[in-house]
Amino acid sequence: MTRIAFIGLGNMGGGMAARQVVGGREVYAFDLSEAAVKKAVGAGAHAAGSVAKAVEGADVVITMLPAGPNVRKVYDEHILPHAPKSALLIDCSTIDVESARAVAKQAKEAGFRFADAPVSGGTAAADAGTLAFMVGCEEKDFANVEETLKPMSRVTIRAGDHGAGQAAKICNNMLLGISMIGTCEAFALAERLGLAADRFFEIASKSSGQCWSLTTYSPWPGVGPQTPSDRNYEGGFAAGMMLKDLKLAQEAAAKAGATTPLGAQAEAIYALFDRLGFAGKDFSAVQQLLRGDLARLK
Ligand code: NAD
Secondary structure (H helix, E strand, O other), X not given: OOEEEEEOOOOOHHHHHHHHHHOOOEEEEEOOOHHHHHHHXXXXXXXXXXXXXXXXXXXXXXXXXXXXXXXXXHHHHHHHHHOOOOOEXXXXXXXXXXXXXXXXXXXXXXXXXXXXXXEEOHHHHHHHOOEEEEEEOXXXXXXXXXXXXXXXXXXXXXXXXXXXXXXXXXXXXXXXXXXXXXXXXXXXXXXXXXXXXXXXHHHHHOOOOOOHHHHOOXXXXXXXXXXXXXXXXXXXXXXXXXXXXXXXXXXXXXHHOOOOHHHHHHHHHHHHHHHOOOOOOEHHHHHHHHHOOHHHHO
16 A cells, blocks of 8 residues: 655645545655644544654655745755655645755755645645646656546646746746636625626626636635635635745746736735735635725634
């Protein structure tokens, strides 16, 4: 049985680790949060008391951590010194391209195979095993990476060499941040114009305004499929995480000389939302800022 070390069992990693159990893999799980480990054990994983314990004898090591510094630290201090050299290392966190390339280089020099494989799809897709993975790895390793990710994935696409998965993710999430704000503005305007939200949803879902932020992840409560907006924007993809991704996109754009004015505007709006104290809410909660009704979020 394939033995997987799973590090980082938060909103995303918890569901992903559970999918690996369902897929018949033996999962050794670790997180700094005891509650998160307990939940993973409830889903059939083994609790590991540390990263070093989790990676002992692992065929694959999967990390799902908040940001670049967490990934660098966990790799440098715990994974590379303790995992068997034969282990395939896959980082699914969303981090900056530079960190992904630095970790890949360090892993390769230490004799490991590494892939950056960030995901798209949100917590519902993590729980259901229907995430989209965008992968940066050596071509020869891709089949192995794809096979490993199968219990968690709807689709896995190789973007290119190390770092390319993160580049794809940053571009995708900049587009997501912009489209979510656009969707929220449209709902807010519809309300002011006296248009019922469910009518607007049905019409725009079938018209040229259709997009994922509207149809699959409606920021307006009570319309469309169940989303975080239906539970006062709890869970899901935190606004603080979206801000992190938008910052990554702007930093990357500045370095690469790309022109991204709407990406910059989206970053400014999420920075304001963060400053107002709502970083922990789902990113679609920006609806209430743009509607002018932040009291609803308290
Ligand atoms: P989260 O904050 O819910 O989970 C991160 C987990 O990592 C936490 O449980 C934390 O305790 C753990 N952690 C931090 N440092 C650790 C360490 N040193 N050792 C072990 N565990 C450690 O975040 P999330 O929403 O699950 O997101 C994880 C990553 O996935 C982020 O990079 C995010 O940008 C990305 N992502 C999230 C979503 C989403 O919808 N939530 C969607 C796509 C991508």
